[in-house]
Amino acid sequence: MPLVNRRRALGALAGALIPSAAWAQSSGITTLRVGSTANDDVTSLIYGIQSGLFRTAGLDVQFQKANSGSAVAAAVAAGALEIGKSSTIPLINAHARGIPFTTIAADSLHHDRRLESALVVANDGSRTAKELNGKLVSVAALQDTTWLATRAWSDANGGNSETIRFIEVPGSAVLSALDQGRIDAGTMSEPYLTQNVQSGKARLLAAYLDAVAPSWYLALYFTTIDFAQKNPQAIARFQRVLNQAAVYCNAHKSETVSMMASVTGLDPAILAQGTRADFPTDLDVKYIQPVVNAAAKYKLIDKPFDAHEMLARL
Secondary structure, three states: OOOOOHHHHHHHHOOOOOOOOOOOEEOOEEEEEEEEOOOHHHHHHHHHHHOOHHHHOOEEEEEEEOOOHHHHHHHHHHOOOOEEEEEHHHHHHHHHOOOOEEEEEEOOEEOOOOOOEEEEEOOOOOOOOHHHOOOEEEEOOOOOHHHHHHHHHHHHOOOOHHHOEEEEOOHHHHHHHHHOOOOOEEEEEOOHHHHHHHOOOOEEEEOHHHHOOOOEEOEEEEEEHHHHHHOHHHHHHHHHHHHHHHHHHHHOOHHHHHHHHHHHOOOHHHHHHOOOOOOOOOOOHHHOHHHHHHHHHOOOOOOOOOHHHHEOOO
């Protein structure tokens, strides 16, 4: 399917998360503003916009780029966005604390030891989980996906994650931090991971995401409970189109490189070289429940709950 309407869609991508006109329905078209950081895991959303799939389904989906997941959550809560995308753990936290968000679609799916992200060290660095005991390890965000998965991997492989000292370092700065001896290991994600490991600038220590579960959702789309209850048809159409777009994007990864390079600002060659996101074609709690359980184990939430509770009831 050709990528069309590129100029119009990219104009929407350039804006920051600034509250705009209220959500509206006109001429049979429902406007949905969707906020997310500009990463490869929004490929199916961007394809749905640029291919015209959303428009055909009666939706004017407008992508609004954000600097962080917390900014997205705040905008959705305030009504400045109808839908947001977040990593799974903050949404689990939100549900456990009674924040009225509800999950409407799955985004990226980790499975089969895929290396979307990994724990890396310098070439002369640690080789076992136990060797990281008491060491300084960087993660993308404390008490989020990389932090949780690193702790789970350490404890499952002979280490003691209670002793690890965690600090936040963005993936783009992990290599220099390793070179300068400021950290002993760090989590690194695409597009930096493949490039740096293949060049010999860093050494792969662990495919640590597998320690949470063999397969689990790295990110989810969400809205407020109130919006989902008042607009079930719009949400159902959004779900249906996103699943259709996922089928295309999973089968045509090379064809979406230039599109996502424009959105993310990354070099197309670097983006093409790395492990691209895989997109689920439905929403299944079996890929959320292990994350809920791990969040409880590591005290991010008080106790586990049934992941069905997070899903929108349309």
